[in-house]
Amino acid sequence: xxxxxxxxxxxxxxxxxxxxxxxxxxxxxxxxxxxxxxxxxxxxxxxxxxxxxxxxxxxxxxxxxxxxxxxxxxxxxxxxxxxxxxxxxxxxxxxxxxxxxxxxxxxxxxxxxxxxxxxxxxxxxxxxxxxxxxxxxxxxxxxxxxxxxxxxxxxxxxxxxxxxxxxxxxxxxxxxxxxxxxxxxxxxxxxxxxxxxxxxxxxxxxxxxxxxxxxxxxxxxxxxxxxxxxxxxxxxxxxxxxxxxxxxxxxxxxxxxxxxxx
Amino acid sequence: xxxxxxxxxxxxxxxxxxxxxxxxxxxxxxxxxxxxxxxxxxxxxxxxxxxxxxxxxxxxxxxxxxxxxxxxxxxxxxxxxxxxxxxxxxxxxxxxxxxxxxxxxxxxxxxxxxxxxxxxxxxxxxxx
Numbered sequence: 001x002x003x004x005x006x007x008x009x010x011x012x013x014x015x016x017x018x019x020x021x022x023x024x025x026x027x028x029x030x031x032x033x034x035x036x037x038x039x040x041x042x043x044x045x046x047x048x049x050x051x052x053x054x055x056x057x058x059x060x061x062x063x064x065x066x067x068x069x070x071x072x073x074x075x076x077x078x079x080x081x082x083x084x085x086x087x088x089x090x091x092x093x094x095x096x097x098x099x100x101x102x103x104x105x106x107x108x109x110x111x112x113x114x115x116x117x118x119x120x121x122x123x124x125x126x127x128x129x130x131x132x133x134x135x136x137x138x139x140x141x142x143x144x145x146x147x148x149x150x151x152x153x154x155x156x157x158x159x160x161x162x163x164x165x166x167x168x169x170x171x172x173x174x175x176x177x178x179x180x181x182x183x184x185x186x187x188x189x190x191x192x193x194x195x196x197x198x199x200x201x202x203x204x205x206x207x208x209x210x211x212x213x214x215x216x217x218x219x220x221x222x223x224x225x226x227x228x229x230x231x232x233x234x235x236x237x238x239x240x241x242x243x244x245x246x247x248x249x250x251x252x253x254x255x256x257x258x259x260x261x262x
Numbered sequence: 263x264x265x266x267x268x269x270x271x272x273x274x275x276x277x278x279x280x281x282x283x284x285x286x287x288x289x290x291x292x293x294x295x296x297x298x299x300x301x302x303x304x305x306x307x308x309x310x311x312x313x314x315x316x317x318x319x320x321x322x323x324x325x326x327x328x329x330x331x332x333x334x335x336x337x338x339x340x341x342x343x344x345x346x347x348x349x350x351x352x353x354x355x356x357x358x359x360x361x362x363x364x365x366x367x368x369x370x371x372x373x374x375x376x377x378x379x380x381x382x383x384x385x386x387x388x389x390x
Contacts, residue, residue, distance in 0.1 A: 090337065
C-alpha cells in the first residue's frame with residue numbers, strides 16, 4: 001500500500017498489531033483528513049500565487065495576449081496543477097518555475113518596451129491583409145489565413161463584404177482591425193459641421209446597496225447629496241439601491257433593488 | 263518605482279538562484295556526511311564488527327531524520343520514503359545470519375543518497 005506521509009504510514013503500521021486497518025477506518029478516525037487538508041492548503045497557496053503571477057503579467061485579457069504571453073499563462077496554470085494534485089511532490093516544484101516564468105516574462109516585457117527590434121522579434125509585426133481595397137493573397141498565404149477566416153473576422157467587425165474594406169490589418173494579438181472605404185464609413189461630426197460633445201463616462205455612486213465613497217470626489221457630489229437625490233426618488237435608504245450613477249450633466253440613473261417597495 | 267518591472271524580476275531571479283545553489287550545497291554536504299556513515303558501516307559489517315556497524319547505521323538514520331523535514335520541502339517524497347524504508351530494513355539485517363543482505367541494502371542506500379545529490383547537480387545530463 002502506498003503512503004504519502006511517513007507519519008501516517010507509521011501510525012498505520014503501529015496499529016497493525018491490533019489488526020489491519022483499512023483506509024475507510026483511517027478516514028473515520030480523521031487521519032485521512034490530513035491528506036485532504038494538505039491538498040486544501042496547497043491549493044489555496046497556489047491559487048494566490050497564480051493570481052499574483054497573472055496580475056504581475058499585466059491587465060491584458062486572454063483575447064489580447066501575445067502568443068508568448070498566452071504560452072506563459074497556460075504554462076503557469078499547468079505548473080500549479082501538478083503539486084496541487086500530488087501531495088508527494090513538494091510545493092516548491094511548482095513555486096520555483098512559476099516565479100521564474102513570471103520574472104522572465106517581466107524582464108522580456110521591460111526589454112521589449114525599451115527596444116523596438118526586440119519587440120518586433122518577440123511580438124511580430126502587424127500584417128496588412130487588405131491594402132487600398134485589394135486583398136493581399138500572398139500575405140494571407142504567409143499567415144496561413146484563409147478567405148473564410150477573413151470573412152468571419154469582417155462579419156464580427158460588422159462588415160458584410162470585403163469589397164467595403166479599404167484597409168484590414170492583422171494585429172500581433174491575432175485580431176483584425178478594419179477600416180472601411182470612405183463611401184461606406186460613417187462620416188465624422190466635423191465633416192457634417194456638427195459640434196459634437198466628447199463622450200463622458202458616467203461615474204458609479206452606488207453598487208448593490210453600497211455607496212462608492214471613492215467616486216464621490218470625481219463626481220463632485222457629497223454623500224448627503226446622494227441621500228437627498230434618493231429621497232427625491234422616494235428611496236429612503238442606500239441599501240435599497242441596486243445601481244446609481246451620474247453623468248457629466250449631473251443627470252442620475254437610479255435602479256432600485258427588485259424586492260424593494262418604495 | 264518606474265523600474266519596478268526591471269528590478270522585481272531581477273530580485274526574484276536572484277533569490278531563486280540563491281535558494282537553488284544553497285540547496286545544492288546543502289545536499290552535497292549531506293550526501294558526503296550520510297555516505298561516510300554508510301561506508302563505515304559497510305566496512306564494519308564486512309569485518310564482522312556488528313556493534314560498530316550498528317553505531318554507524320544508527321548515526322545514518324539519526325542524521326537522515328534530522329535532515330528530513332527540510333528535504334521534504336525540496337525532494338520528491340517517494341525518494342525520501344524509499345531511503346527511510348531501506349534504512350529500516352538494513353538495520354534489521356545487521357546480524358551474522360543475514361549480513362549479505364545488510365551489505366546489499368547498504369550499497370543500495372549509498373546509491374540512493376548519492377542520487378539525491380547527482381540529480382540536483384548542474385550538469386548537461388540533468389538539464390537535457
